Amino acid sequence: MKPKDLGTAHTGFHDWYWQRISAVVLLFSIPMLMGILLLTYNGNISFEILNIALTHPISKAASILFLFALLTHMWTGLKVIIEDYIHTTAARVVVLNILLLLLAGFAAYMSYHIWTELSYTWDCIPCGGK
Amino acid sequence: MSQKMKQSPLSPRLSIYKWRLTMFASIAHRASGVFLVFTIPALFWLLLSMAHGKITYAYGLHWLQGSFGTFVLWLTCVALFYHMVNGIRFLLLDIGKTDSREAMKLSAKIVVFSTIAFALLLAIKI
Amino acid sequence: MSEKVKLEIYRYNPESDDKPYMQSFEVPVEKSGMKLLDALNYIKWHIDGSLTYRRSCGEGVCGSDGLNINGVNGLGCITAIEGLKPPIKVRPLPNMPVTRDLVVDMNHFFDQYKQIKPWLQSNTPKPEHERLQSPVERAELDGSYECILCGCCTTSCPSWWWNGDKFLGPAALLQANRWLKDSRDDAAGERLDMLEDSFKLYRCHQIMNCMEACPKELNPTKAINDIKRALVKRKV
The missing domain is CATH 1.10.1060.10 (Alpha-helical ferredoxin)
Structure with a gap:
């Protein structure tokens, strides 16, 4: 059957635009994350230094900014993939909203994690506590 | 009637199309992106948890330095390297640089082969 | 005895075939610089007259004979046989409803x-x-x-x-x-x-x-x- 031209939805620009803006933010911030991780892995960063470096208010703010750039990039990237491979509107609506919920949950949890300096004891992993 | 009802077959597409390097570069960008969606948030969470408590630091470091942790770290670095270098390639195309036919093919080569070199180098160094 | 080149061509006749299939042909390479369209013409004129494909100008101007040649799309009339790895696989343009053989609904x-x-x-x-x-x-x-x-x-x-x-x-x-x-x-x-x-x-x-x-x-x-x-x- 011949597909009809349903006109233009005027969407897509913002996904494309914010994917690129977040990409530029990540281009500078992700190497820092991986750098700190690799230095810690090699034993060059002790707990004391890591603790001071990542719980300073400025680095907390930077972590939040990084978190939201990461989430924006994940959302725009995954949305395009879902639109590419899932072809019924109903399935798209369900999957996109589940994804949105998961990302929002992750955003809330990670913001809390960063701000309250959540740590874990092995008695109760999910509830954290100092 | 039955002749008319018969639907024309769709000519074959992905199964027969020859893989070009630019096509590989694009799908690899997508594949590495999907992989990073899982590992980057997890590693970010791990690093923060390690910074927040001494016990978590010790356990986290133990896991990272184990063979599975090392492998995850290596694979994430490789996927990230590719996604970033090819991402720069895409950003340059977006602003209208390096977008001649030759530059598009050459940049795909550079991106893919530099990632292979990086993966090997990191495997030795890590 | 001239050199021969092997081709595998996508065939589908809606009146007699349930499914498309690939058919092999051998075509003599008569002159250097012979194009894929020449080989298709040879098959149609000397081997199997039922082979169906589009062509018009024969020199890359009209855009009629777009084909999938060894996995890559191109025009049959300007693609030289010499550069193609045999057996040359010729299929219709991908992802199109096939009308017959190499002819698709555009x-x-x-x-x-x-x-x-x-x-x-x-x-x-x-x-x-x-x-x-x-x-x-x-x-x-x-x-x-x-x-x-x-x-x-x-x-x-x-x-x-x-x-x-x-x-x-x-x-x-x-x-x-x-x-x-x-x-x-x-x-x-x-x-x-x-x-x-x-x-x-x-x-x-x-x-x-x-x-x-x-x-x-x-x-x-x-x-x-x-x-x-x-x-x-x-x-x-």
Whole structure:
């Protein structure tokens, strides 16, 4: 059957635009994350230094900014993939909203994690506590 | 009637199309992106948890330095390297640089082969 | 005894075949520089008259014989036999309804071309003679006007394979960009309005199969990026 031209939805620009803006933010911030991780892995960063470096208010703010750039990039990237491979509107609506919920949950949890300096004891992993 | 009802077959597409390097570069960008969606948030969470408590630091470091942790770290670095270098390639195309036919093919080569070199180098160094 | 080359050709006759299949042929290489279309003609004239394919000018101008040749789209009439690894696999353009053998239904492709309104839309009254362009303005159309609408690019695009009902595809978008660039056209705003769509335009993910396939060596990927930049300029 011949597909009809349903006109233009005027969407897509913002996904494309914010994917690129977040990409530029990540281009500078992700190497820092991986750098700190690799230095810690090699034993060059002790707990004391890591603790001071990542719980300073400025680095907390930077972590939040990084978190939201990461989430924006994940959302725009995954949305395009879902639109590419899932072809019924109903399935798209369900999957996109589940994804949105998961990302929002992750955003809330990670913001809390960063701000309250959540740590874990092995008695109760999910509830954290100092 | 039955002749008319018969639907024309769709000519074959992905199964027969020859893989070009630019096509590989694009799908690899997508594949590495999907992989990073899982590992980057997890590693970010791990690093923060390690910074927040001494016990978590010790356990986290133990896991990272184990063979599975090392492998995850290596694979994430490789996927990230590719996604970033090819991402720069895409950003340059977006602003209208390096977008001649030759530059598009050459940049795909550079991106893919530099990632292979990086993966090997990191495997030795890590 | 002349040299022979082996070909495997996609066959489908809707009246007698349930399913398409590949059929082997051997064709003598009569002269150096022999093109794939010559081999198809040899089969049709000397071996199997029922083999069906489109061709017209035979020299890469009309865009009738777009085919999938050893996995890559191209024109049969300008693709030399010599450069192809035998057995040469010849299939119709991908992701198209097959009418018969190598002939596909191009209606949807041309419908999408129509969607971008490929004609001059001008506000100024019709001049007595032609509408003039400076050499610089005319040069803006280089890389766009050469397109012969053979369909090699659009049918090579995975994004178009998965979402071809909405995604306009490289050929139509290259043409859309051609009219955006035309100094005589006054409908750029409406053209951009029509293109600003997640599916019509933004399905392009820089796969670049279109650029690799184009027999006229054009660059539809770049044309699509030009449109995206025009949208940024308008909006930001």
